[in-house]
Amino acid sequence: MTRTANLSIEFSDEQAMILASAKDFCRDKSDINAVRALLKSDTGFNSDVWNEMIALGWTGLCLPEQHGGSEMDIGATIPLVESMGRHLLSTPFISSTIAAQAIMRGGSEEQQAKWLPALAEGAIGTMALLDNEDWGATDTSCLLSTEGNNFALQGKKLLVNDAAVADFFVVLTKYQDSIALVIVEATQLAKNAISNRTLVDETKRAANVDFTGVTIESAAILAEGAEILPDVRLIGALLIAAEATGCAAAALDTVVDYLTTRKQFGRLIGSYQSLKHPTVEILIQMDSARTLIYHAATLIGDGKLSEDTEIACRMAKAQAAEALSFAGDRAVQFHGGMGFTYDCDAMLYIRRAQWSQHQYGDPQHHRKLLACLLLD
Amino acid sequence: MIEQQDIGNGELSDFRKGVVDWIKHNTPADPGFLLPQTFMEVGSEQVLSFLREWQHKVWSAGYLGMAWPKEYGGGGMPRIFQQIADEEMKKARVPICFNVIGLGWAGPLIIDTGTDFEKETYLKGILSGEDIWCQGFSEPNHGSDLGSIQTRAERDDNEYIINGSKIWTTMGNYAKYMILLARTDSQAERRYNGLSFFLAPMGAKGITTSPIQKLTGDYGFTETFFDDVRIPASCLMGEEGHGWRIAMQTLQYERGAEAGAAGGVAILSTVMNDLLRIAKDVQRDGEPLMQDPVTRDNLVKFLIEEQALYLAENRVKIPALCADYPNSVALSTKLRGTEFFRRMRQYALTLQGASSALYVGDEDAVEGGFWQRAYMNNFSTTIGGGTSQIQANIIGEHVLGLPKD
Numbered sequence A: 001m002t003r004t005a006n007l008s009i010e011f012s013d014e015q016a017m018i019l020a021s022a023k024d025f026c027r028d029k030s031d032i033n034a035v036r037a038l039l040k041s042d043t044g045f046n047s048d049v050w051n052e053m054i055a056l057g058w059t060g061l062c063l064p065e066q067h068g069g070s071e072m073d074i075g076a077t078i079p080l081v082e083s084m085g086r087h088l089l090s091t092p093f094i095s096s097t098i099a100a101q102a103i104m105r106g107g108s109e110e111q112q113a114k115w116l117p118a119l120a121e122g123a124i125g126t127m128a129l130l131d132n133e134d135w136g137a138t139d140t141s142c143l144l145s146t147e148g149n150n151f152a153l154q155g156k157k158l159l160v161n162d163a164a165v166a167d168f169f170v171v172l173t174k175y176q177d178s179i180a181l182v183i184v185e186a187t188q189l190a191k192n193a194i195s196n197r198t199l200v201d202e203t204k205r206a207a208n209v210d211f212t213g214v215t216i217e218s219a220a221i222l223a224e225g226a227e228i229l230p231d232v233r234l235i236g237a238l239l240i241a242a243e244a245t246g247c248a249a250a251a252l253d254t255v256v257d258y259l260t261t262r263k264q265f266g267r268l269i270g271s272y273q274s275l276k277h278p279t280v281e282i283l284i285q286m287d288s289a290r291t292l293i294y295h296a297a298t299l300i301g302d303g304k305l306s307e308d309t310e311i312a313c314r315m316a317k318a319q320a321a322e323a324l325s326f327a328g329d330r331a332v333q334f335h336g337g338m339g340f341t342y343d344c345d346a347m348l349y350i351r352r353a354q355w356s357q358h359q360y361g362d363p364q365h366h367r368k369l370l371a372c373l374l375l376d
Numbered sequence B: 001m002i003e004q005q006d007i008g009n010g011e012l013s014d015f016r017k018g019v020v021d022w023i024k025h026n027t028p029a030d031p032g033f034l035l036p037q038t039f040m041e042v043g044s045e046q047v048l049s050f051l052r053e054w055q056h057k058v059w060s061a062g063y064l065g066m067a068w069p070k071e072y073g074g075g076g077m078p079r080i081f082q083q084i085a086d087e088e089m090k091k092a093r094v095p096i097c098f099n100v101i102g103l104g105w106a107g108p109l110i111i112d113t114g115t116d117f118e119k120e121t122y123l124k125g126i127l128s129g130e131d132i133w134c135q136g137f138s139e140p141n142h143g144s145d146l147g148s149i150q151t152r153a154e155r156d157d158n159e160y161i162i163n164g165s166k167i168w169t170t171m172g173n174y175a176k177y178m179i180l181l182a183r184t185d186s187q188a189e190r191r192y193n194g195l196s197f198f199l200a201p202m203g204a205k206g207i208t209t210s211p212i213q214k215l216t217g218d219y220g221f222t223e224t225f226f227d228d229v230r231i232p233a234s235c236l237m238g239e240e241g242h243g244w245r246i247a248m249q250t251l252q253y254e255r256g257a258e259a260g261a262a263g264g265v266a267i268l269s270t271v272m273n274d275l276l277r278i279a280k281d282v283q284r285d286g287e288p289l290m291q292d293p294v295t296r297d298n299l300v301k302f303l304i305e306e307q308a309l310y311l312a313e314n315r316v317k318i319p320a321l322c323a324d325y326p327n328s329v330a331l332s333t334k335l336r337g338t339e340f341f342r343r344m345r346q347y348a349l350t351l352q353g354a355s356s357a358l359y360v361g362d363e364d365a366v367e368g369g370f371w372q373r374a375y376m377n378n379f380s381t382t383i384g385g386g387t388s389q390i391q392a393n394i395i396g397e398h399v400l401g402l403p404k405d
Helices: A013-029 A032-038 A047-055 A074-086 A093-106 A109-120 A225-259 A273-300 A307-334 A346-358 A363-374 B009-026 B045-060 B079-091 B100-113 B116-128 B243-254 B272-279 B293-315 B328-350 B353-357 B366-377 B379-383 B388-398
Strands: A125-128 A143-147 A150-154 A156-161 A168-175 A178-185 A194-196 A206-210 B133-136 B152-156 B159-170 B177-183 B195-201 B207-212 B221-232
Touching: A013 A047, A013 A074, A074 A093, A074 A225, A074 A273, A093 A109, A093 A125, A093 A168, A093 A178, A093 A225, A125 A156, A150 A168, A150 A178, A156 A168, A178 A225, A225 A273, A225 A307, A225 A346, A273 A307, A273 B293, A273 B328, A273 B388, A307 A346, A307 A363, A307 B293, A363 B293, B009 B079, B045 B116, B100 B116, B100 B133, B100 B177, B100 B243, B133 B159, B159 B177, B159 B195, B159 B207, B177 B243, B195 B221, B195 B243, B272 B293, B272 B328, B272 B366, B293 B328, B328 B366, B328 B379, B328 B388, B353 B366, B366 B379
Parallel strands: A125 A168, A143 A168, B133 B177, B152 B177
Antiparallel strands: A143 A150, A156 A206, A168 A178, A194 A206, B152 B159, B159 B221, B177 B195, B207 B221
């Protein structure tokens, strides 16, 4: 690697205000009892809280002004998503934001005019990308074929986030030999097309969705779907990284709480270096992830992602997933017998870690692609 | 003195061009022995005279002490010129300006708080490299705990009598002067109040030094003994009992928290780009090492860590992004940085295959055995100035609020 690393991090006063209000909002709306109360619910989120987020303008934050948005770039959502992770506040925000980016970046003017104002007002969109367990797959078996003047879909997508509440799906398909992204409305799905999965992270919801038999008009094919798909995946990776970073900080808080209150053998257990030093390591790993997500947020912008941005997003995702996995794992261990119970909040973090790890590619996937960018 | 804002960009870029040109024509040829990366690695007369000559050359050309007062051998110029010269010298990886305790610690202290006599006596020799300075803070058995200093300085008429010993004295056997912290009042209520700060002549009768051989096999530090050493009372800096305060100010220069250092390259750091350079042509299992997926994964892990480390310096400038654990990045920089370099240099050895068995002095050693030596020398940073384990305690207790042992 002979390239000079880009080391910029910027954060405007406006972003600082967003961060401050997001922190307050998420803390107030999503204390740990509220999180636990939603674990067994159907949708996994509190619709009153979701409506408040819409009313605050969060769903339109990085959409164009002409479509009801605030015209900030996607980097502005990073403080929001990090704060959501910090308080395990689950809503369809991340799913919808990624779907909105797909339409904003790859949609025609008509497609943008149709969907972006709806998204700003809280319509729920989600990406349907996976054929199987492989986030790195470059092909798909979900096929699009001509049917008269329209197009027919055939195939299933796995682990579609927030599928049960989605108003529409952005589906990765193949038309002849080319990748295409198409928009399918929930109302177009066959009965029983959505089959909910049992997830390791009970704060999240996902389903397999069968698109077989759905017919779409050509207007539902994103104008530049294939071109923007890599960028959309990177944006997805960055948002998950931001959420995971916040969650790692929450796990750290939980560990520190326990280490400063729990006594064993006559001492607070936080005084033992065998617990103290790995806890410092959680802090350091979380801090690195935090640095990297805000670096990526600085670079990302609205246009096509640069190579520096790609590097930043992949580094952020790899680091954040590692940080959260380590934090969740140690959080369970350091709570001793209590940590082995469902009642201990460490459970929430270790499960979230498991979920976050593979969303939009696991650390090894991103490092493999980084190697091509940095070593060759 | 010229104000910085009055300097035009044209003048600065002309100056930069001049520096680049000078470096091109004056950087010494490879001396045939491995040069030090830091001033703590000056272990032989051969290395010493090479570095002394180089520093003198830099100073004579006007690229050292540029912002120090003109009447004491400096350039009397705005600091920006020295910054530019340093940037270019660093970029060109020229040898270090080795008299670091003088250039970076004692010099700025004397300029800011010294008497005219002290400025007159000491500053020029620091810049020219004629007068080497060392530091006498740490003592055997006390590590970095300066509050426990036992070396005594007793006033006797116009002299102080020094008794005790210091350890980890960098270039103690070559130095002409030492910044010395010693106890003048053993009855002081608070143990920090009984300390005084001296600019002590190393040639005084009764001072002996004993070189310490490092794990690399090289020298660079001494243990320094004071046996009824008499030094003039005028060697006292500031007032008696103010030693702790002066020592703390000195450390501010060392950390760059307060400007004033004379300049020059103090440390040649290694970065991932250097490591990738040696991995390039290496074979493993009959194939280029750089095609091995495990090696690639490891290298990228290091690159991510390096990137996060350097980016953190920019993140701390944004208070909103440091609100949760305000001192976290600042207090963990030493731990993260030094441990990263230790692991990275250790990994550099594994990349060399069978050649990693070779050491400095073997003509086949990769880059002259640079990495073997650099890895071992790196322990001076994970141990010196508070071990990594102590750093982790400090972060745990001061950033996370965890209880003390």
